[in-house]
Each structure stands twice: as C-alpha cells, then as structure tokens.
Amino acid sequence: MTPLHWRSAAEIAAQVAAREVSAVEVTRAHLDRIAALDRRLGCYLLVDGDGALAQAAAVDRAIAAGDSPGLLAGVPVGLKDLLVTEGVATTAGSKILAGFIPPYDGTAVARLRQAGAVILGKLNMDEFAMGSSTENSAFGPVRNPWDESRVPGGSSGGSAAAVAAGLCAVALGTDTGGSIRQPAALSGVVGLKPTYGRVSRHGVIAFASSLDQVGPLARTVEDCALTLEAIAGHDPKDATSIDAPVPRYRDACTAAAADLSGLRVGVPEEFFAAGLDPEIERLVRAAIAKLADLGARVVPASLPNSEHSLATYYLVATAEASSNLARYDGVRYGLRVRDPGDDLNTMYQKSRAAGFGTEVKRRIMLGTYALRAGYYDAYYLRAQKVRALIKRDFDRAFATCDVIATPTSPIPAFRLGDRTEDPLAMYLADIYTISCNLAGLPGLSVPCGFTTSNTLPTGLQLLGPPLGESTVLRVAAAYQRATDWHTRHPPGAERSTP
Amino acid sequence: MKITRDEVRATAALARLALTDEEITRLTRELDAILVYMEKLAAVDVEGIEPMTHAVALACPLREDALGPQLTVEKALADAPASEDGCFLVPRIIAHDKEA
Numbered sequence: 001m002t003p004l005h006w007r008s009a010a011e012i013a014a015q016v017a018a019r020e021v022s023a024v025e026v027t028r029a030h031l032d033r034i035a036a037l038d039r040r041l042g043c044y045l046l047v048d049g050d051g052a053l054a055q056a057a058a059v060d061r062a063i064a065a066g067d068s069p070g071l072l073a074g075v076p077v078g079l080k081d082l083l084v085t086e087g088v089a090t091t092a093g094s095k096i097l098a099g100f101i102p103p104y105d106g107t108a109v110a111r112l113r114q115a116g117a118v119i120l121g122k123l124n125m126d127e128f129a130m131g132s133s134t135e136n137s138a139f140g141p142v143r144n145p146w147d148e149s150r151v152p153g154g155s156s157g158g159s160a161a162a163v164a165a166g167l168c169a170v171a172l173g174t175d176t177g178g179s180i181r182q183p184a185a186l187s188g189v190v191g192l193k194p195t196y197g198r199v200s201r202h203g204v205i206a207f208a209s210s211l212d213q214v215g216p217l218a219r220t221v222e223d224c225a226l227t228l229e230a231i232a233g234h235d236p237k238d239a240t241s242i243d244a245p246v247p248r249y250r251d252a253c254t255a256a257a258a259d260l261s262g263l264r265v266g267v268p269e270e271f272f273a274a275g276l277d278p279e280i281e282r283l284v285r286a287a288i289a290k291l292a293d294l295g296a297r298v299v300p301a302s303l304p305n306s307e308h309s310l311a312t313y314y315l316v317a318t319a320e321a322s323s324n325l326a327r328y329d330g331v332r333y334g335l336r337v338r339d340p341g342d343d344l345n346t347m348y349q350k351s352r353a354a355g356f357g358t359e360v361k362r363r364i365m366l367g368t369y370a371l372r373a374g375y376y377d378a379y380y381l382r383a384q385k386v387r388a389l390i391k392r393d394f395d396r397a398f399a400t401c402d403v404i405a406t407p408t409s410p411i412p413a414f415r416l417g418d419r420t421e422d423p424l425a426m427y428l429a430d431i432y433t434i435s436c437n438l439a440g441l442p443g444l445s446v447p448c449g450f451t452t453s454n455t456l457p458t459g460l461q462l463l464g465p466p467l468g469e470s471t472v473l474r475v476a477a478a479y480q481r482a483t484d485w486h487t488r489h490p491p492g493a494e495r496s497t498p
Numbered sequence: 499m500k501i502t503r504d505e506v507r508a509t510a511a512l513a514r515l516a517l518t519d520e521e522i523t524r525l526t527r528e529l530d531a532i533l534v535y536m537e538k539l540a541a542v543d544v545e546g547i548e549p550m551t552h553a554v555a556l557a558c559p560l561r562e563d564a565l566g567p568q569l570t571v572e573k574a575l576a577d578a579p580a581s582e583d584g585c586f587l588v589p590r591i592i593a594h595d596k597e598a
Contacts, residue, residue, distance in 0.1 A: 103573040196553040210552050239559055240552070311536045322513060329514075331586050333577035344591045349516035361515060365525055366532060368513040369501070379536065384549035386542050391550060423528055424535060440553020466554070 004029035005166035006489065009075040009223040010250075012169060013116070016074030019063060023056035023074030027118050030076040034120070034167050037493065042142045043162040045081050047121040048088055052076070055118045062116075070116030071230050078168035080159050081122040082129055083109050083214070084203045092205045093127040093137040096328045096335045096355025106203015107238070108172060108214045108231040115230040120168055124158030127357045128325065129179055129207045131155050132429040135420055136359045143416070144187055145490035146456055150413040153183030153429075159217050160187035165493040170218045170227050174204060176211045177313050178408075178433025181445035184217050185408035185459025188447050190476065190486070191217040192224045195466050196440035197242035199228075200235030208320035209240075211313075211437040219486055221446060221477040225249035228469060244467060252470040253477035260294040260478055263471075266301030266401030271432055276410045279451045280458050284407045287448035287460040287479065291405065294478050301397045301404055305389045309435040312390065314427060315370050315383035316438070322367030325360070328352060362423060391439040398465040403475050406432055408445040408459035432461060442469045446476040447485040457485075500533035501526060
C-alpha cells in the first residue's frame with residue numbers, strides 16, 4: 001500500500017470520493033510529515049493546519065451528504081506565497097509585505113477550493129519570484145530534497161521541493177522566465193507553465209505582467225493535467241485571460257493517448273550548445289529517442305533568435321517589474337519604516353530601501369534605467385522588437401512540428417551559495433526556459449533521469465504552440481508511462497517517513 | 499563604462515530607493531556588467547519589426563458598468579500601516595518650507 005504522502009492527486013481524489021480514505025486522514029498525514037521534515041528543508045513559510053483540517057472536514061461532510069466530489073477532492077495542495085489568500089498572510093518572500101493579510105482569494109486559489117483541494121500552507125520562493133535558486137527569499141533558503149547541500153531551483157523552489165519530498169501532492173507555482181519548470185527539473189518533479197492567459201493572474205502578486213503565468217507542479221503529468229483543468233479558464237477579473245473552453249486535460253494522459261504515432265517532435269540544436277552539462281545532454285537525447293520509440297517522428301527545428309532571449313528577457317521583465325513594484329509605497333499595505341522622515345517622498349525611499357532585498361533592488365534599478373528617457377529606444381523598445389523575432393521563430397517552427405523538445409536547465413542543482421555573487425551567472429540558469437515566456441507558449445518539464453556523478457534529477461522540456469497544453473501533456477504522460485523516474489523518491493525523504 | 503555612479507544615483511531617485519554609498523558602488527559595477535551583456539541586442543537587425551508588448555493579441559474587453567461586491571472601507575484599510583477617519587494616513591506631501 002502506497003503511503004498517503006506518496007499517493008498521486010488522482011489516486012487521493014478517487015479514494016476520497018469513494019470514501020476509502022477521508023480527506024481529514026490525508027491532511028493529517030501531510031501535516032505530520034511537514035512537522036517532521038520541513039524544519040530541515042524550509043519549503044513552507046506558513047502552515048495553516050487548522051484551516052486545512054477545516055477544509056478537509058468540509059470535503060468529507062459534503063461527500064457523505066451525497067454532493068458530487070470535486071476534481072481534487074481532499075487533495076493536499078501547497079501554494080507559492082505569491083498567490084494571495086483571504087485571511088492568510090502572504091509575503092511574496094519579501095520583508096516589504098510583512099504583516100500583509102490579503103482581504104481576498106486569487107482566482108486560481110478560489111478555483112482550487114471549489115474543486116475540493118485542501119490548502120496546507122504557503123511555500124517559500126525567491127523574493128517577488130526574482131531568482132533561480134530560492135536563495136533570494138527574505139526568510140531563508142529551501143534545500144533540495146535530493147541533496148540538501150544544493151538549491152531546489154527557483155523561483156518556485158518551495159513548491160518544487162515540497163512536492164518532491166511528499167509535503168503536498170500538488171503545488172501551485174508561477175513562471176515568468178522558468179520559475180515553475182527550472183525548479184521542477186532541479187527537484188525531480190513535473191512542472192507546467194500554461195499558455196499566457198490560460199490561467200487568471202487575478203490575485204497573483206505581479207512581477208512582469210506580460211510574462212507571468214500560474215501553473216501546477218506535481219509528481220505525475222496526470223496530476224498537473226487535473227490541476228490545470230481545475231484552475232484554467234476565462235476570468236472577468238483578468239483582462240488578459242483567454243476566453244477559450246477548457247478541455248478535459250486528463251484525457252491527454254490515458255493509455256489510449258500514449259501512442260505517439262504521427263506526432264512530430266522538433267529538436268532545436270540551438271538548445272544543445274556550449275554551456276550544456278554533457279550528462280544532461282546525454283539524458284535529454286535519450287529521452288527524445290524514447291519519444292521516437294513511442295512512435296513520434298523526430299525532426300530538426302530552428303530557433304535562431306533564441307541566443308538573444310536572455311538579454312531580451314532581462315530588459316522586458318525588469319522594466320515591467322520596476323513599474324509593478326512601484327506600488328510598495330508604505331501607504332496601503334506592507335512595511336513603513338519607523339522613522340519615515342517628514343515628507344512623503346522620504347518615507348517612500350526609506351521604506352522601499354528597508355523592505356526590498358538585493359536582487360529586487362538590482363532589477364528595479366535595471367528596469368528603471370531601461371525605461372529612462374534617452375535609453376528607452378536602445379534598451380526597452382529594442383528588446384520588444386527582438387521579442388517579436390523570438391515569437392516569429394516559434395510560429396515558423398510549429399508549422400513543421402507539434403511539440404519542441406529541449407533540456408529544461410543547462411545544469412543540475414548547484415550548491416547553496418555557489419552563484420549568489422554573480423548575477424549574470426545566476427541569470428544563465430534560465431537560458432532554456434525564457435523564450436517560452438517571451439512567446440507566451442505552454443511549456444512543461446518532466447523528469448528524464450539522474451546524473452551518474454552525483455545522482456541529481458534532470459528535466460526534459462516540452463514546448464507547444466499557444467493553447468497546446470493537451471499535446472504537451474500527452475507527450476509527457478506517454479513518456480512517464482514508458483519510464484519510471486517519477487516513481488523514485490529522495491533518499492532523505494524516504495528514510496524520514498513518520 | 500556603460501553607466502556612471504551619477505546615473506545610478508539619478509536612477510535610484512526615480513525608483514524611490516534610498517541607497518547607501520556602498521550599494522551605489524556595487525550596483526554601478528553590476529549594472530555595468532549586465533548592460534555590457536545587453537549590448538548584444540544592438541547587433542540584431544530589427545528593421546521594420548513592430549515591438550511586441552504582449553504574447554496574445556488583446557482586444558480591450560468591456561463589461562457592463564454594474565454594481566458588484568467590493569471591499570469595505572474597513573477591509574481596505576485593515577492592512578494599512580497608518581489610517582485615520584476612514585483614510586490612509588501619510589506624511590506631509592508638500593516639503594516643509596522652513597522660511598515660511
């Protein structure tokens with residue numbers, strides 16, 4: 001019998017619906033495990049034990065009363081602390097939001113609750129989702145469950161590590177330049193960034209509004225599909241949310257869908273260039289060969305402007321961030337310094353200086369500079385034009401293939417502290433995930449093996465055309481059916497089972 | 499040098515960040531390195547390319563101008579560092595003129 005904490009969301013929802021196990025039992029098992037393991041790992045910033053048990057009891061009562069169980073009945077979920085939760089403190093990993101208790105639930109959170117999910121708590125992250133290691137959290141780092149001397153990736157590092165260690169079945173993260181997929185790869189779980197606009201951004205603390213997107217992390221592709229089905233869809237509260245029907249994403253994960261005959265997998269050689277760890281290259285190429293075994297046709301793809309994606313991203317994202325983060329002014333919520341000076345501007349300057357961390361200040365400065373009169377044309381406007389070229393590359397590539405396969409990260413999980421002194425080296429960790437956000441496409445990372453040198457997880461990235469989530473999920477689910485990487489658990493988390 | 503200390507100082511004022519001299523020194527060095535990296539975009543041919551502001555083509559959606567549930571004043575003020583008489587409280591907006 002699989003212990004409760006290693007069961008998939010699909011299994012838990014079916015068993016809770018059939019009253020084979022209660023939502024309260026599942027919730028308690030996860031809360032116990034968090035208490036036993038998380039002091040070491042640092043995944044949760046806040047555990048809402050009472051709230052979770054109350055939600056679980058309500059799910060059990062509704063099912064006992066004969067109500068139709070939700071898609072995620074009794075499934076224990078963790079939320080990246082960028083998603084606002086009514087009455088539950090939300091920090092975005094920043095001191096500047098100390099004491100902030102949101103007065104409402106974001107749309108994705110509300111939809112999870114409606115689907116019967118049980119929200120266990122809020123997960124650690126890089127401050128305002130700016131980072132690739134979760135070391136930029138104002139509240140301490142997260143440790144990678146596979147090797148606790150290493151980072152889990154970022155910025156949704158708490159989400160990825162919590163799923164990997166069995167501290168929740170599913171987590172929500174956000175992905176602006178790779179922040180779901182990169183930590184999923186480094187922590188050995190599945191992570192899906194949907195098409196821009198597929199999931200509402202209402203109630204998601206903004207980083208870069210033209211790039212931000214909410215998505216699930218889970219141990220199986222099917223669980224990501226179920227969760228996306230619950231949270232996706234049009235929302236009048238987000239003017240950029242797409243008004244398109246939400247398909248039954250789980251149907252992409254069935255045995256019948258696992259025959260990939262006729263499907264074309266594009267492989268862009270630009271993503272296998274200098275800087276790619278040779279072990280990751282070997283594992284990703286083996287995974288692509290496995291897709292061919294499953295019937296797919298592997299074809300070359302060309303994304304010539306991808307070499308410009310990192311520079312483009314760090315101009316577009318920081319410009320948008322400098323504008324979005326202007327709202328932290330010590331007036332309506334968040335930190336105001338004790339000695340605010342005697343005029344409003346001094347209060348702003350002192351409060352923001354005290355509340356923001358080093359990386360956030362760096363990005364606000366870069367973005368403000370790129371938008372300044374005299375520099376705007378050379379930096380921001382030019383970046384927006386190169387962004388159009390990057391998008392055009394993808395449009396052309398998807399004329400001859402159905403899905404694009406690449407490594408998710410050029411490197412496996414690195415040691416805590418290894419890259420904190422060099423911002424550019426840290427930015428390079430996102431080199432393969434960024435172009436997907438610039439083009440607004442769906443992208444997924446699925447575990448594809450372990451490095452032999454130090455047994456760290458690696459990820460295969462699959463990119464699809466706009467609203468191509470079903471195709472991406474289908475390929476990833478077929479791959480998981482044919483492999484067993486996702487059935488392995490971190491040794492430390494396995495030993496410490498309560 | 500792509501950026502000078504004075505430009506960093508002026509940018510910090512625009513961004514409403516009170517930075518220390520050490521932070522200005524460090525940021526001048528770091529932003530310079532980052533902007534040198536960004537220079538690679540100058541070589542890309544973008545002649546005739548329209549700037550892309552969003553990944554999906556957006557029409558500006560309109561909705562009925564109807565009353566709906568809103569935050570109450572109490573809830574809206576509950577997170578404020580300081581409030582009084584149903585309003586957010588801030589330090590004086592016009593700088594103190596000591597000669598007046």
